[in-house]
Amino acid sequence: MQTYLSFDDLTNEEKYEHFMERIAAGEKIEADDWMPDDYRQSLIRLISMHGISEIMGALPEKEWVPKAPSLHRKLAIMAKVQDEMGHGQLLLRVAEDLMAPLGKTREHIMQDLFSGKLKFHNVFHMEAPTWGDAGMIAWLVDGAAIISQSMMLDSSYGPYARALKRICAEEVFHAQHGESIVLALAEGTAEQRALLQDSLNRWWTSLIMFFGPKSAKETGNSNADKNIMYKIRTKTNEELRQEFFTKYIPRIWAIGLTIPDETIHFDESTQLWVYKDADWNEFKQIVSGHGPRSQERLALRQSSYDMNGWVREALAAKKAI
Amino acid sequence: MSEQEQSFYNVYEVFSKKTDKSPFQHQFSLLAPNADMALVMAKENFFRREPVADLWVVKRDNIRKLSQGEREMLSKLSKEYRETKGYGYLKKKWREYNQEQFTEQHILGGREESK
Amino acid sequence: MKALKELIYQLADDDFILAYRGSEWLGLAPHIEEDVAFSSINQDMMGHATMYFQLLEALGEQEADQNAHLRAPEAFRNAVLLEEVNGTGSYLHQPNYDWAFTVVRNYFYSVHKKIRLDSLRLSSYEPLRNVAKKILMEQQYHLMHWEVWFRQLLTSTDEAKRRMTEAMVKVWASFGGVLTLGPYYGEMVKANFIDDENVLKTRWMSAIKKVLNETNTNMLPGEPGMTSGNGRKGEHTTDLQQAIATLAEVYVTNPAVSW
Numbered sequence: 001m002q003t004y005l006s007f008d009d010l011t012n013e014e015k016y017e018h019f020m021e022r023i024a025a026g027e028k029i030e031a032d033d034w035m036p037d038d039y040r041q042s043l044i045r046l047i048s049m050h051g052i053s054e055i056m057g058a059l060p061e062k063e064w065v066p067k068a069p070s071l072h073r074k075l076a077i078m079a080k081v082q083d084e085m086g087h088g089q090l091l092l093r094v095a096e097d098l099m100a101p102l103g104k105t106r107e108h109i110m111q112d113l114f115s116g117k118l119k120f121h122n123v124f125h126m127e128a129p130t131w132g133d134a135g136m137i138a139w140l141v142d143g144a145a146i147i148s149q150s151m152m153l154d155s156s157y158g159p160y161a162r163a164l165k166r167i168c169a170e171e172v173f174h175a176q177h178g179e180s181i182v183l184a185l186a187e188g189t190a191e192q193r194a195l196l197q198d199s200l201n202r203w204w205t206s207l208i209m210f211f212g213p214k215s216a217k218e219t220g221n222s223n224a225d226k227n228i229m230y231k232i233r234t235k236t237n238e239e240l241r242q243e244f245f246t247k248y249i250p251r252i253w254a255i256g257l258t259i260p261d262e263t264i265h266f267d268e269s270t271q272l273w274v275y276k277d278a279d280w281n282e283f284k285q286i287v288s289g290h291g292p293r294s295q296e297r298l299a300l301r302q303s304s305y306d307m308n309g310w311v312r313e314a315l316a317a318k319k320a321i
Numbered sequence: 322m323s324e325q326e327q328s329f330y331n332v333y334e335v336f337s338k339k340t341d342k343s344p345f346q347h348q349f350s351l352l353a354p355n356a357d358m359a360l361v362m363a364k365e366n367f368f369r370r371e372p373v374a375d376l377w378v379v380k381r382d383n384i385r386k387l388s389q390g391e392r393e394m395l396s397k398l399s400k401e402y403r404e405t406k407g408y409g410y411l412k413k414k415w416r417e418y419n420q421e422q423f424t425e426q427h428i429l430g431g432r433e434e435s436k
Numbered sequence: 437m438k439a440l441k442e443l444i445y446q447l448a449d450d451d452f453i454l455a456y457r458g459s460e461w462l463g464l465a466p467h468i469e470e471d472v473a474f475s476s477i478n479q480d481m482m483g484h485a486t487m488y489f490q491l492l493e494a495l496g497e498q499e500a501d502q503n504a505h506l507r508a509p510e511a512f513r514n515a516v517l518l519e520e521v522n523g524t525g526s527y528l529h530q531p532n533y534d535w536a537f538t539v540v541r542n543y544f545y546s547v548h549k550k551i552r553l554d555s556l557r558l559s560s561y562e563p564l565r566n567v568a569k570k571i572l573m574e575q576q577y578h579l580m581h582w583e584v585w586f587r588q589l590l591t592s593t594d595e596a597k598r599r600m601t602e603a604m605v606k607v608w609a610s611f612g613g614v615l616t617l618g619p620y621y622g623e624m625v626k627a628n629f630i631d632d633e634n635v636l637k638t639r640w641m642s643a644i645k646k647v648l649n650e651t652n653t654n655m656l657p658g659e660p661g662m663t664s665g666n667g668r669k670g671e672h673t674t675d676l677q678q679a680i681a682t683l684a685e686v687y688v689t690n691p692a693v694s695w
């Protein structure tokens with residue numbers, strides 16, 4: 001195809017300018033488009049972490065799949081965990097396409113996970129020792145995830161926005177599945193209510209951590225800010241956390257649960273929730289593979305990957321030319 | 322990583338029709354070694370809840386896509402002479418001949434609307 | 437009546453226990469896309485089991501959830517092959533699961549399930565007929581899914597062929613337990629609830645022979661066996677005990693409340 005003053009003739013500065021103009025105009029960037037390295041790297045970091053967190057996130061709930069206490073719960077939790085694997089599939093595909101020009105594939109993502117180079121969400125490093133946790137995860141962990149995912153529905157990167165659209169559509173089912181388990185326990189026997197309260201106690205700090213630390217200077221991590229500049233995301237960690245509080249704290253209280261933070265309250269003057277902040281050094285420890293279940297979950301993921309190596313090799317032999 | 326494992330991964334693009342009447346639409350992509358495998362995966366990866374009437378998988382390498390430069394050439398000046406825009410005066414003209422201007426339906430031969 | 441209930445228990449427990457084994461694979465399948473696809477099949481099968489449990493409930497048996505969670509192993513009527521563990525280790529810790537065994541077991545079972553449903557579609561018991569028709573729609577996809585896996589692995593690397601052959605020998609040794617209709621078989625057939633087990637078996641054998649032929653694989657020798665007992669008579673292995681203990685772990689803490 002003969003092109004005259006085509007995009008390809010532009011200088012790198014002009015391309016960058018053109019790129020920023022497109023983003024400002026709300027256009028969507030596609031996988032094969034020219035993009036600054038910085039943008040590509042930010043996306044790879046964000047989306048591979050998001051994708052692998054979905055895959056690792058299947059594991060704590062998976063523990064309860066065979067044990068779910070009725071036929072309906074068995075079916076629903078299977079479908080829910082399956083969706084999480086499906087979210088992983090969508091997001092890893094998006095990440096893989098971004099990495100392809102760098103010569104990287106899904107295999108590299110898995111190896112980076114096993115070597116500890118690729119991190120996953122703090123919540124999925126934690127224990128889920130009771131059925132109460134199956135409810136708590138679907139209600140509040142998914143609840144937190146919905147808030148941060150729906151913020152990015154209009155992300156400047158088209159493939160990510162499209163994946164998130166599919167994901168968010170399923171999160172509605174996840175939320176209701178979680179609410180249903182939680183309400184059944186809340187309205188149940190004293191033992192069932194205790195199961196639920198214990199679970200909330202266990203998960204609260206992790207939920208505070210879920211959105212990440214307040215500002216860049218606390219961790220020296222400026223990825224969130226860069227993502228805002230590139231319109232990959234639109235809100236800060238703290239804004240998301242406040243949204244989560246506003247959405248869920250009244251409900252937590254309404255069903256008679258106690259939040260394990262005596263200081264938590266809504267400050268009318270600032271219109272913000274005041275709460276006990278998490279220990280961000282502990283957070284760093286957890287996400288770097290030193291959480292209570294980090295190593296077990298990684299070992300489970302790796303052993304399943306290794307035991308099936310022969311299957312992938314066999315299929316490689318069946319590869320279409 | 323062994324070379325074989327790396328070569329396992331082909332990207333397949335998945336297209337589907339929601340109903341018999343609807344056109345095919347791109348849905349997403351997946352990794353599979355070959356088309357048969359891609360097809361059995363596609364159904365449950367992308368249509369667990371939505372209805373699906375038909376399904377295609379296409380190996381991505383077999384799609385000739387536009388580059389960004391080519392894509393940006395697609396935007397063009399408006400070409401009103403290709404459209405019905407400039408023909409509003411016809412209505413008045415036909416009135417002068419005591420005729421009603423044909424609506425789209427008339428022009429298309431009064432076939433039943435199949436929207 | 438007894439024969440009808442026995443038949444439906446077989447149908448329910450076959451799907452229920454195999455779906456349970458499948459659910460242990462969730463998150464551990466050979467690759468992500470397959471994980472998702474396989475889970476749908478397990479959900480479908482557990483859904484089929486639920487429909488059968490509801491038929492039993494309508495016939496005066498206990499409520500579906502109780503029936504699924506509170507029965508003693510001897511009361512289960514599934515074939516022993518379907519309760520067998522996926523491999524060593526557990527779904528939580530160091531699973532050493534065998535994908536070849538999973539493919540062969542599910543494929544052989546799917547072929548049989550389709551044949552059995554085609555017979556149940558014409559059953560003299562109308563509610564069973566209706567359920568069979570519904571299940572058949574989904575069963576087509578299961579069969580296609582497992583057939584693709586079965587054929588591809590069987591015609592691929594030497595290692596895959598070796599593993600598949602070993603798995604076939606293992607499955608063959610107890611597939612007889614799937615094929616039998618158990619002690620009440622005469623009454624089931626007389627009442628036209630289902631076709632004669634020998635007719636179903638012949639159909640199954642020729643379907644398997646055909647696919648093995650097409651993949652240049654030798655037909656398995658002799659008749660499918662029943663080496664670990666006849667599940668239709670309530671004979672089971674410790675694998676079933678372990679499965680029930682896990683699947684009922686939460687439920688038994690208080691079967692009277694809602695969860």
Ligand SMILES: [Fe+2]
Pocket residue numbers: 054083084087145167
């Ligand atoms: Fe998710």
Ligand SMILES: [Fe+2]
Pocket residue numbers: 084142145171174
């Ligand atoms: Fe979710």
